Amino acid sequence: MSGLQAPPRNRMVIAVLSLMGLFVALYLLADSVGLIGSLVCGIGECDTVQSSKWARMGPVPVSAVGVVGYLALLGASLAGLQPAGRSSRAVGAALLALGAIALAYSAWLAYLEAFVIRAWCQWCVVSAVLVTCIFLAALPELKRLRERSDT
């Protein structure tokens, strides 16, 4: 037997959370481009947030950035689960970097909701929670990267 590594569980978790986040971001994007009448928003003021100037980066809806980010995380985590990618330093580094960038971006958006727009969108909060969990799930990559650099 060649010592084939077991698929890292944290990458499975990242893949699952990224897929969930992808659908949240797609839902917000569908609202931004007018595919749906209005968001289901039991808690908070989604329309206030979505119609604010902060919901776009120039012509690009922030939700589109979310879609791209979640797709990248999903892709990286799935690649890291394949036999060839399980020991890849690049995949580990990518997951850590993407997780950190997503967390920082999400924190910035949460700050805007709390102190600038002064309204919360429940879907943005769900996305922020998912991103935080993704970042936490990506932390074991740091340990793996260190171990590999020691050997």
Add this chain to the structure above:
Amino acid sequence: MAKFYWVLGGIAVIGLGALGYQVGSQSLGKAATEPIEVAGLDDMETLVAKAQGVSKGDPDAPITIAEFADYQCPSCGAFGLSVKPQIERLYVETGKARFVYYDFPLPSLHPHAFLASRAGRCANDQGRFWEFQNVIFRNQSTWASRSNVEDDFVDYAVQAGADEDTFEKCLKSDMHADVVSANMRLGYELGIDGTPTVLVSMGRGMARRLMSFDFESIQEVVEDLLAESATPPGN
């Protein structure tokens, strides 16, 4: 690993299903909530043709009482619920006057006013304009503070006797945004800067703009005009 892919597949199916359902059930489009550019309104004839009030009473009545109002303005609510019924009883139902409502939403002050005006027009498509107006004014304090009012307006339309699906399709579109925008422009051209504004005119004569909108002020002007029309020429 197989179990993991099953979980991932399950999430994908649920996510796609929920997203597809949302898009499918609400693919009615985004409701127009702000005035739009309407071509040709710089020309007075085009403006008058495009601006359309909703009229109640005998079209041949000697007096026309026109109101420019905003559904989210509290004074318009008070006027609609307490003054208008008196006008109707005394003048509209007796054939002495017809009452015409023009939309004059003030979006900078009232974020839902334009949508409310469009909602009124959607109700009008089903012959439920005045019923809807009563319901929306009665509930003004409820919906005015909400961030999303589309569902409230659909409920009010149903209470007013409108068909829910037809109304919702109209509301969640840009239907009547042109008429409401033209009405706003007409109001600006007439120098209207607040709501409600009431104009009273006799036949094709010059309209008198009332400085206050209590029933007594309107009654005074209407009675004056009726007395003038009853006076034989030369006296």
